[in-house]
Amino acid sequence: MRDVIQLSNVSKYYDRYAMRDLSVSVKQGYITGLIGPNGAGKTTLIQMIMGMIHPDGGEISLFGQRNALDTPQVKDRIGYVSDENYFYESLTVKQMKKIIAPFYSKWDEEVCRKYLELFKLAPGKKIKDLSKGMKIKLSLAMALSHGADLLIMDEPTSGLDPVFRRELLDLLGEHLQDESKSILFSTHNTADLDKVADYIVFINDGRLVFHESKESLPEKYLLVKGEKELLDRDTRTWFLGIRETPFGFEGLLNNRAEGEKHFGNIAICETPSLEEIMYFTVKGGGVHV
Numbered sequence: 422m423r424d425v426i427q428l429s430n431v432s433k434y435y436d437r438y439a440m441r442d443l444s445v446s447v448k449q450g451y452i453t454g455l456i457g458p459n460g461a462g463k464t465t466l467i468q469m470i471m472g473m474i475h476p477d478g479g480e481i482s483l484f485g486q487r488n489a490l491d492t493p494q495v496k497d498r499i500g501y502v503s504d505e506n507y508f509y510e511s512l513t514v515k516q517m518k519k520i521i522a523p524f525y526s527k528w529d530e531e532v533c534r535k536y537l538e539l540f541k542l543a544p545g546k547k548i549k550d551l552s553k554g555m556k557i558k559l560s561l562a563m564a565l566s567h568g569a570d571l572l573i574m575d576e577p578t579s580g581l582d583p584v585f586r587r588e589l590l591d592l593l594g595e596h597l598q599d600e601s602k603s604i605l606f607s608t609h610n611t612a613d614l615d616k617v618a619d620y621i622v623f624i625n626d627g628r629l630v631f632h633e634s635k636e637s638l639p640e641k642y643l644l645v646k647g648e649k650e651l652l653d654r655d656t657r658t659w660f661l662g663i664r665e666t667p668f669g670f671e672g673l674l675n676n677r678a679e680g681e682k683h684f685g686n687i688a689i690c691e692t693p694s695l696e697e698i699m700y701f702t703v704k705g706g707g708v709h710v
């Protein structure tokens with residue numbers, strides 16, 4: 422499958438933040454989840470892909486095309502959902518839809534009506550009277566109504582209640598039944614990714630930690646739980662992150678086979694959850710005695 426998004430050596434500098442030489446891609450036909458702690462650069466990355474801000478270096482291609490967003494045909498193929506509100510507050514849902522629809526050549530009125538109904542968005546309701554979650558639903562309904570080949574979503578689940586969150590994830594799964602479609606979405610909620618993501622892009626502090634298929638993570642990472650005596654100056658350096666308690670330690674390794682060879686008989690070795698991988702990687706602390 423080809424890449425629908427490709428970032429090559431992309432950099433972005435703010436006063437107190439730097440993203441340096443980030444290279445990563447999103448494959449056609451799959452759901453790619455973008456994770457990272459607060460301030461990692463998820464929104465920055467998505468806004469650069471969407472052409473809302475410009476990188477200071479590197480290249481971004483969409484559907485194999487550089488500077489793709491200059492082409493109306495490419496914009497037509499992308500649906501964007503964000504927890505920021507880009508709608509006119511004084512308009513109703515129906516009026517807003519009438520403004521958005523003409524921008525898209527494949528706008529489907531019937532599909533839109535279906536989603537507004539499914540999401541319980543009354544056409545006569547003013548945008549300013551919608552809750553945060555309802556605005557996300559509206560954003561989603563608009564994105565799904567023009568046959569977009571690529572959905573890019575910045576924390577779409579953050580303002581949603583658990584029931585709708587689940588429905589949204591199911592909906593994304595359905596959307597992907599068509600193998601030509603692709604989804605990139607950022608989230609803090611690793612459980613969302615456990616449910617639907619095929620690939621995970623993990624960034625921290627503007628750097629790529631990994632880009633892996635979800636299935637490959639358990640083969641690579643190992644969570645070791647043991648007594649503190651097992652930690653010496655050498656063994657500490659093997660861990661990506663360590664959490665010490667009064668009773669022992671927990672640590673994350675990214676070389677499962679080696680880890681099992683060394684710790685298999687002297688500690689508890691487990692497969693870490695995505696949340697644990699994220700926690701220990703961000704926490705670090707493996708190299709300090």
Ligand SMILES: Nc1ncnc2c1ncn2[C@@H]1O[C@H](COP(=O)(O)OP(=O)(O)OP(=O)(O)O)[C@@H](O)[C@H]1O
Nearest residue numbers: 435436437438457458459460461462463464465466
């Ligand atoms: N316009 C800006 N001017 C200066 N700094 C900025 C600007 N936009 C973002 N930043 C900084 O860039 C860093 C990355 O921000 P970004 O919003 O991309 O992170 P994020 O991973 O989406 O975080 P969160 O999970 O909290 O939403 C942060 O340190 C932020 O303060």
